[in-house]
Amino acid sequence: MSNAEKIIEAARYHSEEIICPNVDQWESSLDYPIDAAKEAAKNGLLGLYCPKEFGGQGLSFAEGIPVFEELGRGEGLYAFSFSMHNIVTFAICSFGQEKLRDHWAPKLTSGKALGGFVLTEPQSGSDAARVRTHAVVNKNGSYTINGSKAWVSLADVADIFLVVVKTSEKPGKDDIAMVAVPKDTPGLSFGKPYDKLVSSFLPIADMFLENVTVPAENVIFPPGKGLSGSLMAIDIARTSIAAGCCGLISSSLDLALTFARDRKMFGRSELEFQGIQWMLADVATDLEASRLLYKNAARLIGTPEGTVAAAHAKRFTPDAAQRAIATCMQVLGGTGLLTPSAIERNYRIAPVMKMVDGTTEIQRVVISRSLQKYAETLPTKEEQECN
Structure with missing residues (x-):
């Protein structure tokens, strides 16, 4: 092995x-x-x-x-x-x-x-280039950071955070950097954890940085390279989320199959009814397609095709998970509505997966931009007709 x-x-x-x-x-x-x-x-x-x-x-x-x-x-x-x-x-x-x-x-x-990655700000969710948290680069190479972040996972639990900052007042991405900020750095604090639909044990909160100073050796990506480093991190995160969605689908499918196999109605197993079989067959297809998408994206991370591959995986799999889990709940009937249960919890988690690290709509933007670039390489209509 x-x-x-x-x-x-x-x-x-x-x-x-x-x-x-x-x-x-x-x-x-x-x-x-x-x-x-x-x-x-x-x-x-x-x-x-x-x-x-x-x-x-x-x-x-x-x-x-x-x-x-x-x-x-x-x-x-x-x-x-x-x-x-x-x-x-x-x-x-x-x-x-x-x-x-x-x-x-x-x-x-x-x-x-434990470590946390910090990019999002109240005014800039999926638009990573609009970061406003500002860092002054001091003469000794240290960074002094002021600003705030939102949707920080493992807030006040992680021991070190990678924080994306701007190092000038100029618009654009050429001055974006990424620095490591230990939790115990003076001036770093967190707001109250958000009340969420699910997974209340995972703290997600605002981060506040007031004259937070870290030494030069804490710079992960210097100005000009911070955005590309952040985007690669996002590609990894999106692909990992797609994989996690496959876990949601597969566990829900297992529960539905077991329930339908063991439940007797009208003289036979529920799983023997064609209507139930077809419902779960569609779930199985969505699971197979989702696995292929995330495994392809994982293979391509770091290549020119990686970002679009991650977008395809993140676009498809959370939707597939939400659809599949709802189907599996339907197979369980009233039992699927009971709490606490794995399938009910999966049903609440799936919509969250559509939001984090770039919504479904943002993935469509990424994919559409790649299609626009591809369209520019195609022959004209007249050339295609001649062929």
Whole structure:
């Protein structure tokens, strides 16, 4: 068994033995399950893309992103928090300066520390180039940051955050940078966690930065490279979310199949009725299509085709998940409405997956722009008619 296969098995075990038996308790306690995250770290789930010399697994994105399908079977937004952490760990291991990397990478891969990625602001959700949080670059290379961020996952729980900032007052993207800000940095604070539809244990809140100063070695991407680094992180996140949606679909399908197989009505199993069979066949097709999309995107991350591939996956799979889970709930009848239950929780998580890291509509914008560029390469109508 390859290392990638072992990590997938570890993710499956974590989902079945750690998430599923405890997720209802997590919801009621409102506390992020730090102990569960530490257990995940022991099995290599918090350093997927980081080199082994720093305690990571050294996996490619194609090898590592299927982990989030397994975790998504247990709880989709818990899986999402791990995807954010792994993006931070990857960025620090791959692009961080030596002092920062040597200090933080072993902590992040071992679960002694958690990481968060911070881009969104109140006035700039999907428009990453409109960042207003401002950093002054001091003479010694340190950054002093002022501003606010919104929708910060693992707010006040993560130990280090990668924060996207502007370094001048000029409009545009040429001055955007990304810096690492430890949670205990003076001037960094968080608002009250948002009240959300689901996954109340995952803190998401506003971040406030008031004269937050970090040293030069905390710069991950200097001015001019911060936006491209952020966009790559978004591609990874979108593909990971698509994988997590497959977990939502597959767990819901398993529940519906088991229920329909075991429930007897009109002298036979519910699963023997053609209407039920066709409903679940459509769910199975959506699951297969979603898997192909996210696995293709994972393979292409970092290439010129990666962004559009991630957009296709993020555009299709959350919609497919919402559609599939509703179908599975229908198969369960009234039982599907009972709480707490995995299928009811999946039904609440699926719409969130459509929103985070770029809405469904934003993915259509990305795809449409690629089509416009492609259209410019096509022969004219007259040339096509001649052919």
